[in-house]
Amino acid sequence: SKGNHKHYMLKEIYEQPIVVAQTLRSYLKRMEGEVSLPIPEFDLSTIKRVTIVACGTSFYAGMVAKYWFEQFARVPVDLDVASEFRYRAPVMEDGGLALFISQSGETADTLAALRHAKAEGQKIAVVVNVPTSSMAREADLLLPTHAGPEIGVASTKAFTCQLAVLAALAANLARAKGLLTRDEEREIVRHLAEAPAALNGALAYDEAIEAMAHNIAGARDVLYLGRGTDYPLALEGALKLKEISYIHAEGYAAGEMKHGPIALIDEHVPVIVIAPSGPLFDKTVSNMQEVMARGGKVVLISDYDGIQAAGEGCMATITMPKVHPLIAPLVYAVPVQLLAYHVAVLKGTDVDQPRNLAKSVTVE
Numbered sequence: 001s002k003g004n005h006k007h008y009m010l011k012e013i014y015e016q017p018i019v020v021a022q023t024l025r026s027y028l029k030r031m032e033g034e035v036s037l038p039i040p041e042f043d044l045s046t047i048k049r050v051t052i053v054a055c056g057t058s059f060y061a062g063m064v065a066k067y068w069f070e071q072f073a074r075v076p077v078d079l080d081v082a083s084e085f086r087y088r089a090p091v092m093e094d095g096g097l098a099l100f101i102s103q104s105g106e107t108a109d110t111l112a113a114l115r116h117a118k119a120e121g122q123k124i125a126v127v128v129n130v131p132t133s134s135m136a137r138e139a140d141l142l143l144p145t146h147a148g149p150e151i152g153v154a155s156t157k158a159f160t161c162q163l164a165v166l167a168a169l170a171a172n173l174a175r176a177k178g179l180l181t182r183d184e185e186r187e188i189v190r191h192l193a194e195a196p197a198a199l200n201g202a203l204a205y206d207e208a209i210e211a212m213a214h215n216i217a218g219a220r221d222v223l224y225l226g227r228g229t230d231y232p233l234a235l236e237g238a239l240k241l242k243e244i245s246y247i248h249a250e251g252y253a254a255g256e257m258k259h260g261p262i263a264l265i266d267e268h269v270p271v272i273v274i275a276p277s278g279p280l281f282d283k284t285v286s287n288m289q290e291v292m293a294r295g296g297k298v299v300l301i302s303d304y305d306g307i308q309a310a311g312e313g314c315m316a317t318i319t320m321p322k323v324h325p326l327i328a329p330l331v332y333a334v335p336v337q338l339l340a341y342h343v344a345v346l347k348g349t350d351v352d353q354p355r356n357l358a359k360s361v362t363v364e
């Protein structure tokens with residue numbers, strides 16, 4: 001049931017602290033300060049390359065994971081949407097792990113891609129929320145998310161749980177390759193374990209986000225910008241907004257703005273900038289200033305320090321708790337989900353059952 005919530009989507013957004021904690025329990029040994037896998041005997045040390053394939057929101061989780069696998073485990077990562085992967089003769093060398101991410105475990109394109117990779121001799125890992133699904137059954141390495149049933153068509157809690165599993169997998173891979181010191185592993189565990197509380201902290205801004213949603217509800221087009229792991233978050237924010245509010249939205253790598261999309265900027269196109277303070281902050285802010293200099297109306301999503309440093313002149317700001325960069329993608333998912341939700345409610349669309357969409361896409 002929806003409990004006290006008006007929609008399943010809102011209920012599921014609010015469940016995130018609990019289900020992420022529940023999911024992390026199978027991937028962290030908190031007391032020991034160790035990361036672990038539900039299948040500890042699976043040998044990750046020989047993995048030479050990772051191929052990540054998924055669709056939609058699950059694909060954006062995979063895109064975040066690419067940054068993590070490269071950064072922590074120093075493995076080359078190939079990433080594609082399932083509907084393209086299958087038809088482009090992808091090169092999969094021996095010793096590769098093919099990783100499929102899916103809430104339902106039944107998405108037809110992803111399942112067909114999995115079978116293709118298996119036929120090519122790849123080890124198959126699956127991050128999946130439905131443990132009885134086809135993908136779960138066909139995996140060599142089953143990595144469940146414990147988000148519970150997701151009813152709203154727009155994926156929310158499954159996404160943050162996928163991110164939790166993928167961060168833990170990246171750390172496991174790094175450790176198997178001898179790239180993590182004990183102290184570094186302990187630090188990663190500590191940061192991941194902070195995610196549920198940080199998600200609660202992000203949810204505390206729900207009312208503030210609701211109050212500014214009218215700034216977006218009247219727009220015809222909205223842009224989302226981010227850099228590094230916030231780039232997939234920008235794509236995810238745009239997808240959430242378009243699928244439930246029917247407003248045209250695009251996510252862009254912040255640095256790509258000046259290569260074309262900046263031509264769209266005027267006072268009618270809100271630009272949502274996702275920029276937690278950290279190593280990439282100044283670069284993203286300079287892209288944001290390019291937008292503002294052209295009359296663009298900016299909504300800056302950052303932490304207190306970021307908003308103090310760069311919030312002036314923005315149409316609105318959304319303050320997030322200050323978090324370690326590793327968990328920022330989980331935390332910053334919350335404001336983009338809530339923003340899409342409140343805009344859709346203002347527009348009066350069917351939030352849980354958007355037009356033309358199905359929860360599980362079982363046709364190719």
Ligand code: F6R
Pocket residue numbers: 055056057058059101102103104105106107110153154155156239240243359360361
């Ligand atoms: C977006 C959304 C879809 C799914 C996509 C993949 O909110 O729900 O983009 O993420 O259809 O579905 P799964 O994860 O079940 O393979």
